[in-house]
Amino acid sequence: MRTAVLVATVGLLAACIDAQEVNLPLGGGASGIEGLKLVPLSGVEAKVAVAAGVDGGRDAVKVSFVKTGEERRLVALEAGLKGDPTGARAVALRYRLTLKTGQPPKLALVVWDDAGGSWFKVGGDPVLAGDFTDGRLSVASLRPTAFSQAIEGSPPWDRIKRVWVGLVFDGPAEGALELSQARFTSQPYKPAHPLRVTGTGPGEWSAGQDPAVTSKLTTPDEGPGGKPCMKYEFKEPGGRHMYAIPSTPVLSAELEGYTALRFTYKATIPAGVNGLLVCVGEADGTQYFADPPPQASVDWVTVTLPFTQFKFATWTKDENDQLDLDQVNRVFIGCHGTAQPALAEGTIWVTDVEFVP
Numbered sequence: 462m463r464t465a466v467l468v469a470t471v472g473l474l475a476a477c478i479d480a481q482e483v484n485l486p487l488g489g490g491a492s493g494i495e496g497l498k499l500v501p502l503s504g505v506e507a508k509v510a511v512a513a514g515v516d517g518g519r520d521a522v523k524v525s526f527v528k529t530g531e532e533r534r535l536v537a538l539e540a541g542l543k544g545d546p547t548g549a550r551a552v553a554l555r556y557r558l559t560l561k562t563g564q565p566p567k568l569a570l571v572v573w574d575d576a577g578g579s580w581f582k583v584g585g586d587p588v589l590a591g592d593f594t595d596g597r598l599s600v601a602s603l604r605p606t607a608f609s610q611a612i613e614g615s616p617p618w619d620r621i622k623r624v625w626v627g628l629v630f631d632g633p634a635e636g637a638l639e640l641s642q643a644r645f646t647s648q649p650y651k652p653a654h655p656l657r658v659t660g661t662g663p664g665e666w667s668a669g670q671d672p673a674v675t676s677k678l679t680t681p682d683e684g685p686g687g688k689p690c691m692k693y694e695f696k697e698p699g700g701r702h703m704y705a706i707p708s709t710p711v712l713s714a715e716l717e718g719y720t721a722l723r724f725t726y727k728a729t730i731p732a733g734v735n736g737l738l739v740c741v742g743e744a745d746g747t748q749y750f751a752d753p754p755p756q757a758s759v760d761w762v763t764v765t766l767p768f769t770q771f772k773f774a775t776w777t778k779d780e781n782d783q784l785d786l787d788q789v790n791r792v793f794i795g796c797h798g799t800a801q802p803a804l805a806e807g808t809i810w811v812t813d814v815e816f817v818p
Contacts, residue, residue: 484646494522502534507526554626568626569627598626677693695808699803706796708794719816724812744788
């Protein structure tokens with residue numbers, strides 16, 4: 462009895478510790494920017510200064526930079542941590558980017574332990590120039606750097622002692638980054654807007670289908686209002702199970718905080734086939750499908766499918782029996798089943814494929 466009580470007490474204490482709120486400044490001061498220093502990295506000319514009162518009376522650290530080469534380079538500030546970031550879910554930043562030339566960069570984070578191990582992450586969304594804004598970079602799924610001396614695949618947070626935070630640039634760029642707040646937080650990462658799976662275009666679709674299926678896959682301007690869409694026309698024999706499934710890669714690697722898949726479609730599918738097969742696929746080949754499936758529609762309709770409605774696709778394998786959103790790299794929208802007509806045919810149109818917060 463005493464042993465059971467002790468085990469329960471230890472478990473409760475552990476849960477309480479895990480639930481403690483993390484609000485750890487990266488650098489000194491309440492804002493976490495005091496003492497931040499420029500990381501001297503090749504390929505970029507940069508200098509750092511204090512910009513007094515620029516963010517509603519709050520000071521900021523200002524990094525002015527010039528990059529002339531085409532290669533990818535990091536502009537970063539370093540902080541020596543004064544506490545334990547265990548339990549943090551994101552780095553919360555308040556910043557302003559001024560960009561004279563160049564393409565919008567992405568936020569980047571590198572963490573270092575006390576034994577030479579280092580791990581990094583690059584944000585999925587570009588940082589846009591403008592006024593001071595609040596942003597977050599999830600600390601989920603950091604990967605070891607090429608020069609890490611650690612054997613761990615993920616950071617040992619209780620041993621993290623140094624942090625680099627900054628921007629990753631591709632191509633020449635000139636401008637300045639002003640940082641008025643930098644801290645680890647346990648508050649969940651929440652994206653500010655939907656993420657287009659296909660980027661700015663209709664997507665790079667390809668078809669996976671039974672050898673007996675014939676199809677034509679295009680991206681014409683046949684979506685609502687004449688916008689580009691995926692169009693998949695197929696024919697298949699009836700009376701036996703067939704699959705006809707176009708898919709497109711996910712162009713962003715930063716998916717934490719999204720809760721559902723949304724897209725606009727219309728579809729005619731053969732009698733006997735129960736709606737569309739909609740799946741998200743992980744990098745290792747694991748798939749999860751939406752249940753119940755969206756049904757055929759002769760008119761354009763927008764559907765939002767919460768990830769809580771996705772079930773494991775038993776024709777694949779999964780090492781942990783759960784949908785790992787940080788590993789999702791493909792979206793599938795097609796159909797499968799046994800069509801009733803001897804020669805069945807259908808067409809699926811899809812546009813505006815998004816992950817939504």
